[in-house]
Amino acid sequence: MLNKTLNISTSPHAVQGVSTADIMRNVVWALLPAAFFGVYAFGLSALFLLITTTVSAVLTEHFLCRFSNKESTVSDWSAVITGLLLGMTLPPNFPLWMAFLGGVISITLGKFIFGGLGCNVFNPALVGRAFLQAAFPVAITTWYPAFLPDRFSTYSVATFTLPFMEPALDGFTGATPLAAFKFSHQATAIPELALGLISGSTGETCAVLIILGGLYLIARNMMNWRIPASILLTVFAFCGLLNLINSELYPTPLFMLFSGGLMLGAVFMATDLVASPVTPLGNWVYGAIIGLLVVVIRIWGGLPEGVMYAVLLGNAISPHIDNLIKPRVYGTGKR
């Protein structure tokens, strides 16, 4: 019995037990309430859209791994997050073939060419969305009304348009709360915004459920709370300052916080572990930069929404933040 060969390994021999796949899977769970709310608010079109982007991202990841003779990395769940997030940032009546293309681009250009999970510079879902924004500017700003009475029996005509044919636009353009404020200075009431009784992208409308999802991840120590805290505080402070200067011209900070994709962006996009800084102070700086950019783009930019570009720019400077802000190592320099 005692003559058998023993296994050897290097210390530490104990592990804490939560794996990367566990973290990714829990992020998916945390996204689901807001996603389901999107389906509830926008009906079948939204359901088809979310399924399409998720399947597209997962299939793309699987086949790219196969073609490059690697073991499929689908089981780490990160492709599911990318696909689901992408779907949640698109209008519910977005044509499915475009959405599928977006999923392919997200994984290919957003993640795989950098070397797969852990190497992506940008949040892959946002890379896909940026591509769609550039390629299909009309479809991506054509909104669909929420809570249509027949939403569970019919779907938007645009959903099943054929590839490369003009989508039949049956939504209405430019009437999200942000656009309404930007172009005609109509503010929407905060409770409506927070609860998601409005039009918008599929998964971004219900701020309350997004926050709950984020709190779940924070409680399980699977999300960096400093990033959303920093973004939201910055937006609140900056916008509050502007609002104090001229409340006619600039929206209230609460409107800013709860409208558009800010909540989804702050809680689930900017917190992409790979594309955000690793140090606590770095996270605060990164969040503050994104927060400032969001307000600047929303108020002075040509687009009503700026979260996507703000997060992508934040991702781009994140490695530099890590180079500049390093923790002071024990026993070196001044305290």
Added chain:
Amino acid sequence: MGFFNFLQNSFKHGIHPAEHKNETKDLPIRQFPFAPLIILPTLQHTGIPSQIIVSEGQEVVRGQLLAKAGGFVSVPLHAPVSGTIRKMGYVPTISGKKVPGIYLESFPSSSQEVPEGKGIQVESATPEEILQGIQDAGIVGLGGAAFPTHVKLKIPEGKRCEVLIINGVECEPYLTTDHRVMLEQADDIFLGIQYLQKVTGAQRVIIAVEANKQNAANHLAGKVPREAPIKVQILPVKYPQGAEKMLVSTLLGKEVPSGGLPIDIGAVVINVATTAEIGRLLPHGQGIQERVITITGPGVKQKGNYLIPIGTPLRFVLEQVGTAENISEVYLGGPMMGTAVANLDISVTKGTSGILVFPETEIRRKENIYPCIKCGACLDACPIFLNPSKLGILAKAGAHDEMAEKYHLMDCFECGSCAYMCPSNIPLVQYFRLSKNRVRKRKASIT
């Protein structure tokens, strides 16, 4: 990402692994039987090997000097049992390297009494005599590092020891040797402290105990000699609280400079079992023959804290306590910093604080290694504020020098907190050991 770190009066960062101490913490220290054959490597400590002064076939009595110190950073070796020197030659050690050593066959019916030597009394001896006495007793750090204690106690020119810290933290999971020593050998500890105070000139003594050993702390506090400047301090349970750098920071609020020692900020840290051994051996002029070892883990039948003769083969130890059928891994030391043994032919040495046995069913296979997702869990764990994530990526890329020059690789003391936390199961500590080795070799080749 912990919210409440700032509420703790302790060093920053660190981890909270499952303790697993309950199974053995209430079991009194028991004498272990003598093995028929004792295997004694001459390098059981950090430093220069001891030099053998006995010859094959010679009969020795327990406590007799077998090998003398090979230099200043070295200690002598004493016979753990009475018996005959069967063979001299190369013996296996845990590192896999074979070193010169002694095979000692014990007398089955000897009384195993240890003869009195020339004692050193704390009242009359000079600091130099005590220092010499500590070396002559073969004493090394019993916490696991096995660094010769007299070297640590030699205060460098121009430095002063203000506070002596007796380390009873024992932050490694599973181990309960220091805990039992504090409960059962309090008198030896306080006598040892007297010797240490005289050597270091420390005006103040702190006995540091982690909060999970409340009974030991209370027991010691009740036995502090009247008017002695000794304080028993209870520290929050956190790994690696027992590491010198962390302990000094928690107790004194000062940091040991990078590349330096606690004495640079006026502190000397000595393990509590080492202190007890000094108090027990010096008055009688004897040397270390045995030490307390926790034998535990899911693969052990009779768990406990045992007083085991140095040089007892692991195979004999495990036969005596009984193991599960399907044992798969055996560690010497704790699960965080201990070493896995490849086979059971090696023996217990002065630095062995625990023997942990795990059957196949209890091993959590770390087979899925994912890429680093830069979650920052390792940064939040590293007690000296390194960036293990970046270091790991650099190590994989072979950028060993950049790791040392820009990211303070050489400050890492391999506590394992980063690898413990890593959700991607990246063997960070293994990377760092390899990289440190490379850097050292390159530096050695330059000079």
